[in-house]
Amino acid sequence: MGGVRTALYNYLYAKQKGGDFVLRIEDTDSNRFVPGAEQYIIESLRWCGIYPDEGVDAEGNVVETPSERHPHAPYRQSQRRGIYRQYAEQLVAAGAAYYAFDTAEELEKARAEAEARGETFIYNHLTRGALRNSLTLPEDEVRRLLAERTDWTVRFRMPEGRIVEMDDLIRGHISVDSSTLDDKVLWKRADELPTYHLANIVDDHLMEITEVIRGEEWLPSLPLHYLLYEAFGWQDSQPRFAHLPLLLKPVGNGKLSKRDGDKMGFPVFPLRWTSPAGETSRGYREDGYFPDAFVNLLAMLGWNPGTEQEIFSLDELVQAFSLDKVGKSGAKFNPDKAKWYNREYLRMRSDADLAALWMPDLEQKGLHPDPAFVEGVVALIKERATFVQDFWTIASYLFIAPSEFEKYGVKAGAASEKPADANRPADPRAKVYDDAATAPFLAKDVDKFYKPEIYAAALEAMENADADALEEYIRSHEMPVGKVMNCIRLALSGAASGLGISDILHFIGHEEGLRRLRFLRERLG
RNA sequence: GGUGGGUUCGUAUAACGGCUAGUACUCAAGAUUUUCAUUCUUGCAAUAGGAGUUCGAUUCUCCUACCCACUACCA
Numbered sequence: 001m002g003g004v005r006t007a008l009y010n011y012l013y014a015k016q017k018g019g020d021f022v023l024r025i026e027d028t029d030s031n032r033f034v035p036g037a038e039q040y041i042i043e044s045l046r047w048c049g050i051y052p053d054e055g056v057d058a059e060g061n062v063v064e065t066p067s068e069r070h071p072h073a074p075y076r077q078s079q080r081r082g083i084y085r086q087y088a089e090q091l092v093a094a095g096a097a098y099y100a101f102d103t104a105e106e107l108e109k110a111r112a113e114a115e116a117r118g119e120t121f122i123y124n125h126l127t128r129g130a131l132r133n134s135l136t137l138p139e140d141e142v143r144r145l146l147a148e149r150t151d152w153t154v155r156f157r158m159p160e161g162r163i164v165e166m167d168d169l170i171r172g173h174i175s176v177d178s179s180t181l182d183d184k185v186l187w188k189r190a191d192e193l194p195t196y197h198l199a200n201i202v203d204d205h206l207m208e209i210t211e212v213i214r215g216e217e218w219l220p221s222l223p224l225h226y227l228l229y230e231a232f233g234w235q236d237s238q239p240r241f242a243h244l245p246l247l248l249k250p251v252g253n254g255k256l257s258k259r260d261g262d263k264m265g266f267p268v269f270p271l272r273w274t275s276p277a278g279e280t281s282r283g284y285r286e287d288g289y290f291p292d293a294f295v296n297l298l299a300m301l302g303w304n305p306g307t308e309q310e311i312f313s314l315d316e317l318v319q320a321f322s323l324d325k326v327g328k329s330g331a332k333f334n335p336d337k338a339k340w341y342n343r344e345y346l347r348m349r350s351d352a353d354l355a356a357l358w359m360p361d362l363e364q365k366g367l368h369p370d371p372a373f374v375e376g377v378v379a380l381i382k383e384r385a386t387f388v389q390d391f392w393t394i395a396s397y398l399f400i401a402p403s404e405f406e407k408y409g410v411k412a413g414a415a416s417e418k419p420a421d422a423n424r425p426a427d428p429r430a431k432v433y434d435d436a437a438t439a440p441f442l443a444k445d446v447d448k449f450y451k452p453e454i455y456a457a458a459l460e461a462m463e464n465a466d467a468d469a470l471e472e473y474i475r476s477h478e479m480p481v482g483k484v485m486n487c488i489r490l491a492l493s494g495a496a497s498g499l500g501i502s503d504i505l506h507f508i509g510h511e512e513g514l515r516r517l518r519f520l521r522e523r524l525g
Numbered sequence: 526g527g528u529g530g531g532u533u534c535g536u537a538u539a540a541c542g543g544c545u546a547g548u549a550c551u552c553a554a555g556a557u558u559u560u561c562a563u564u565c566u567u568g569c570a571a572u573a574g575g576a577g578u579u580c581g582a583u584u585c586u587c588c589u590a591c592c593c594a595c596u597a598c599c600a
Contacts (some may be wrong), residue, residue, distance in 0.1 A: 497561035
């Protein structure tokens with residue numbers, strides 16, 4: 001979700017300004033390579049209606065804008081190794097970086113020693129003089145090591161006492177004393193690739209990136225990035241930066257993580273994702289969210305239009321989006337609001353569209369109803385649903401006769417109508433519900449609706465009146481309307497709550513209604 | 526620990542330094558309904574705390590508290 005939102009804001013900004021949205025794959029950590037992840041990202045963006053102007057597509061082909069005159073490919077950083085190497089060396093030659101030969105063990109030891117003194121080890125202007133690098137070793141020794149071995153890194157020579165003045169499109173002016181920063185690794189020995197910091201600056205420069213909109217977790221690295229642009233002499237064409245607030249978990253503290261969703265019953269992935277290890281995480285698409293609803297709710301997490309409008313299409317978002325309306329503080333994700341959005345989008349969708357979306361589900365159940373019939377059902381029930389998947393639960397009895405009669409779920413008492421949901425964000429004013437709420441229905445409520453005399457009345461009414469005249473018949477014969485109607489509903493739908501009797505009869509027909517009423521007697525005696 | 530960022534109802538957020546601090550979700554109550562849901566009406570609920578600047582502070586400054594991120598040869 002967080003990644004999609006970041007991509008979305010980038011896309012909205014780019015499109016609004018008439019710019020290009022670039023998808024670059026930052027895969028410089030071979031340890032973290034995940035097969036299929038790249039395709040997953042592209043598919044997710046496509047589902048949301050976001051198509052990069054430049055980048056790679058799901059088939060691995062390079063995509064570039066037709067007007068593009070300056071080729072920027074390749075778009076995978078793992079394929080740009082040679083480019084970065086040259087820039088890393090340029091930095092060393094300029095004195096802005098240096099080679100470091102310290103082994104993992106040596107650094108480990110330095111850290112342990114610092115810790116023993118109650119300090120934290122930092123590779124910086126204070127400590128680099130006592131470590132093994134091209135600043136401390138004799139020149140011929142450095143040459144020898146570079147020639148004989150490949151296990152060296154390049155570190156940025158973080159200046160001492162520089163106050164770095166920065167501007168962020170969302171947060172305004174920020175300044176940091178470079179003395180508090182460390183000599184970040186720019187070139188990794190491990191896979192002979194640059195770290196994010198180097199690759200990002202080099203690529204943004206080469207790809208003529210004008211704005212970088214990324215997560216807040218990058219804010220602490222911003223001074224380093226400013227200093228890198230300066231070291232390369234690229235300050236004049238340096239992109240502008242915007243650091244987005246984080247997406248937080250619905251309850252408790254901390255940022256939204258994979259775990260939260262599965263634990264708390266909502267997706268955190270746009271599409272279902274199966275990790276190489278075989279664990280599957282649910283996705284918004286598979287859970288039944290409409291892509292435009294997903295995009296809409298994501299857009300409103302951290303941004304607002306400044307008006308009271310809440311429903312936006314992607315095109316409207318492009319028009320309305322603005323970075324100065326992006327908030328500074330983290331946004332807790334609210335699953336209830338997410339559902340509300342989908343409900344709104346479901347209602348906006350036409351009955352015919354919804355019927356078409358539902359049809360495969362019906363066919364899978366062995367049903368082959370007339371599309372016009374399904375469309376009629378949809379018109380009747382769409383206001384009761386949040387997802388297309390809800391349709392069956394709401395209206396299965398319009399297709400097949402109930403064989404089971406409700407055991408649970410009737411409003412059994414004021415204080416016990418809904419099961420408690422521990423995973424929902426707590427509203428302190430909500431009533432406390434207990435598990436007794438789901439006590440068996442039959443024992444208590446059957447005699448409310450299924451007393452022999454009520455049943456007799458129901459049967460009489462059904463035998464003598466059609467759907468439209470039913471209520472009038474019951475009234476005029478001085479039968480208890482509510483109880484008789486509910487007895488009929490129980491027979492028709494298997495539940496004591498639900499659609500209107502005449503609506504049900506309209507779809508299943510009067511004969512079928514009568515048959516179901518007689519079946520109820522068989523079942524309940 | 527250090528550095529940086531943040532803090533308005535439970536949640537998302539609005540409010541040129543100036544109204545009774547608005548809206549949506551959730552929740553509650555009422556109306557409607559043959560039930561449930563829908564719909565409509567109403568309600569509950571917030572400027573973290575303390576100083577300062579000012580005629581006036583949610584808004585600007587400082588301090589404190591709390592939260593978050595970063596502090597990897599990850600991104």
